[in-house]
Every structure is written in structure tokens, then in C-alpha cells.
Amino acid sequence: MAADSDLVERVARGEKDALSELYRRYGGRVFRFALSLTGRLELAEEVVQETFVSLWKGARGYEGRAQFSTWLLGIARNQSFAALRGEDKGARLPSCPLELPDPQEAMEAEACTTRVRRAVEELPTQQREVVFLAFYEGLPYQEIAGIIGVPEGTVKSRMYHAKRRLAEVLL
Numbered sequence: 001m002a003a004d005s006d007l008v009e010r011v012a013r014g015e016k017d018a019l020s021e022l023y024r025r026y027g028g029r030v031f032r033f034a035l036s037l038t039g040r041l042e043l044a045e046e047v048v049q050e051t052f053v054s055l056w057k058g059a060r061g062y063e064g065r066a067q068f069s070t071w072l073l074g075i076a077r078n079q080s081f082a083a084l085r086g087e088d089k090g091a092r093l094p095s096c097p098l099e100l101p102d103p104q105e106a107m108e109a110e111a112c113t114t115r116v117r118r119a120v121e122e123l124p125t126q127q128r129e130v131v132f133l134a135f136y137e138g139l140p141y142q143e144i145a146g147i148i149g150v151p152e153g154t155v156k157s158r159m160y161h162a163k164r165r166l167a168e169v170l171l
Contacts, residue, residue, distance in 0.1 A: 005062075030051050037084070062121065
């Protein structure tokens with residue numbers, strides 16, 4: 001399996017199959033991150049497209065100072081905010097019910113999941129994005145700091161305030 005940096009070099013040379021491989025590896029992550037920021041399915045899909053178009057056009061700009069995923073999610077973040085500036089933020093993605101064998105358990109789990117999802121959606125964008133990157137993507141604070149372009153201490157502060165706010169709402 002080719003390293004991400006090798007694939008980016010190939011994309012910079014115009015090799016579409018390298019771009020396809022990077023899309024296969026990272027398209028889902030970019031989509032989930034964009035969806036967490038925009039809250040709208042159609043905007044998240046647009047962000048994925050724009051992110052990979054930006055990768056195609058700007059692959060030469062990747063210098064390898066950060067992990068490729070950090071660089072790519074940074075592009076997705078910028079594209080998400082650009083999409084939000086041009087769209088109404090009102091609509092939210094409906095929750096997907098969990099498929100559990102016991103209908104009563106499924107209803108309880110869905111209610112809990114929906115409650116948590118709504119609480120996270122109500123966080124300010126800066127807090128919501130660190131919660132998503134830390135808990136849903138499993139990224140360390142240092143990498144999150146690189147993606148959103150702030151010091152690691154700022155990430156920790158945003159996470160602290162997000163957890164406090166969620167605890168107030170959920171407990």
C-alpha cells in the first residue's frame with residue numbers, strides 16, 4: 001500500500017488514480033467531519049467534492065510538515081465554513097435509528113443517541129468541531145490543533161467548555 005505522501009506526489013503530477021485512492025481512504029472521514037460542522041447532508045457532500053478538488057489543484061502545496069490527514073481535514077474545515085457562509089444553517093440531519101434486536105432497547109438507545117446528538121449540535125461551532133475530532137475521529141489534541149490552526153491549549157480549553165456545557169444539558 002502506497003504512503004499518503006507518495007499518493008499526494010502522484011496527484012501533484014496529475015495522476016487521477018492516486019486521487020481516487022486518497023478519496024477511498026479519506027472520503028468518509030472528510031464527509032463525517034463536514035457533516036459535523038455543517039449539519040446538512042447536501043452541504044457535507046458539497047464540502048467533500050470541494051475538498052478533493054482543492055487537493056487535486058493544490059497537491060503541490062503539501063509540504064509534509066503535518067500528517068496528510070491533518071492537512072486534508074484542515075482543507076475540509078475551511079470548505080465547510082465557506083459552504084456555511086453561503087447557505088442557511090437551519091436544517092439539520094435527522095437521526096438514524098439504531099438497529100437493535102429488542103424494540104424497547106432500540107427506542108431507548110435512539111432517544112439517548114438523539115439527545116446526545118442534539119446537545120452536541122447545540123454547542124458553538126468551535127466546541128462542536130473539537131468534540132467531533134476527538135470523540136468521533138479519535139484524534140489527539142495536538143493533531144486537532146493542527147487541523148483547526150490553533151494552539152493545543154486552545155483545543156483543551158474548547159474541549160473543557162464543551163464538556164461542561166454537555167454535562168449541564170445531559171446530566
